[in-house]
Amino acid sequence: MQITAQALAHFLGGTVEGNPEVTVNRPSKIEEGGEGSISFLGNLKYEKYAYTTTASVLLVSQDFEPREPLSATLIRVEDVYGAVGQLLQQFGAQEAGVSGISERAVVSPQASVAEGVAVGDFAIVSEGAMLGPAAVVHPQVFIGRNVKIGARTVLYPGVRILDNCIIGEDCILHANVVIGSDGFGFAPQEDRSYQKIVHVGNVIVEDRVEIGAQTTVDRATMGSTIIREGVKLDNLIQIGHNVEIGAHTVIAAQTGVAGSTKIGRYCRIGGQVGFVGHAEIADGTQIQAQSGIAASITEPGKAWFGSPAIPYRDFIRAHSVFKKLPDLYRSLSRLQRAFDAAEKKGRD
Missing domain, CATH: 1.20.5 (Single alpha-helices involved in coiled-coils or other helix-helix interfaces)
Structure with missing residues (x-):
């Protein structure tokens, strides 16, 4: 990927100071640099390197005021780390060889593919699907009927987005994520067998969500399973049908959330936590790894630990005893x- 500072500034919504025609082909750390690279200054602890870096282009904030001469061309942006995230997505896609639409991909004529979309080898884009501008679809991704993928979203190899699901803008779905699989729903019968309950809802993933490898999000029985804006899910997580996860909540690996549970905003949940179904978890809740949540948590901003979980400090005192x-x-x-x-x- 070879691109000019001017084109980068346009892509990132920034402004250029210096030579707009200088080209870059790779990212670099500010202390390492190198001709033809682009680096960034996001933390003023590293400001000293801004004056010595050999990077050709440097991303800085709008209010950065250099105290010494700079050799690099500057691109000023509102959010340095956000711009770096966009930049690395594009460089990552190029390094993986995903550029344009592969001749070995299967893209339905009834699909809508926006400008700048990349679709890798053996990916499938079904009829009625919509891919937003600059979306990146890596090899062997499956996109079902009427799926919507937002601008600049990246789907890594093996991702499956099943029919009618919606993925927002600037999302990252890592390898083998499954969105829209059937929920675990069966009705017991008189003969002690189980009748399958067909799930006809979908999954909605809002903007700037990142989902780790082999995590699964089940479609709703009816309505939607919803992952709100800015949520970060680790690898190997199970999200049941009709679950809702509030904005900017983070969940570590091997956690399981049973159906219809509602998790609030800004929660922090450790690995291997289990949630009972139909529970409601208050905003700002913190749950230690390997805890079991057997009932709703109604008081916001509290830490919990244990199985079944109790308030964190109570658990620590009890464990000490x-x-x-x-x-x-x-x-x-x-x-x-x-x-x-x-x-x-x-x-x-």
Whole structure:
């Protein structure tokens, strides 16, 4: 990928200071640089490197005021880290060899493909699907009927987006993510067998969501399973049907969320946490790894731990006592023997 500073500034919504025709072909760390590279200054702790870097282009904030001469061309942007994220997505797509629409991809004539979309080898884009501007579809991705993919969203190899699901803008779905699989719904019968409940809803993933490899999000029975803006899901997470996850919540690997649970905004959830179905979790809740959530949490901003989970500090105090139980038992036994001896002596 070879691109001029001017074209980069247009792509990132920034402005150029310096030579607009200088070209770059790779990103670099600011302390390493190198001719033909683009770096960034997002933290003023690294400002000293701005004056020595050999990078050709440097991303900086709109309000950055250099105190020494600079050799790099500047691109000023509102959000440096956001711009870096966009930049790395594009460079990553190019490094993976995804550019344009592969002759070995299958794109339905009834699909809508916007300008700048890349579709890799053996990807399938079904009828009625809509791919937004600069979306990147890596090899072997499946996009079902009437799926909508937002601008600049990246789907890594093996991602499956099943019929009627919606993915927002600037999302990243890592390898083998499945969006829109059937929920786990079965009705018990008189003969003790189970009748499958067909799930006819969909999944809505809002903007700037990142979903880790092999995570699955089930479609709703009716209506929508919803992943709100800015949510970050780690690898190997199971999200059940009709779940809603609030904006900017983060969830670590191997967590399972049972159907119809509603998780609030700005929550932080550790790995291997299990949620019972139909629970409601308040905004700002923090849950320690391997906890089990067996009921709703209604008070916002609290930390929880254990299985079933209790308030975090209570668990820590209880665990501290638990470790001392053998000593406490021996002390109690000594006291009991002393009491028995004193009682016997009193009777004598």
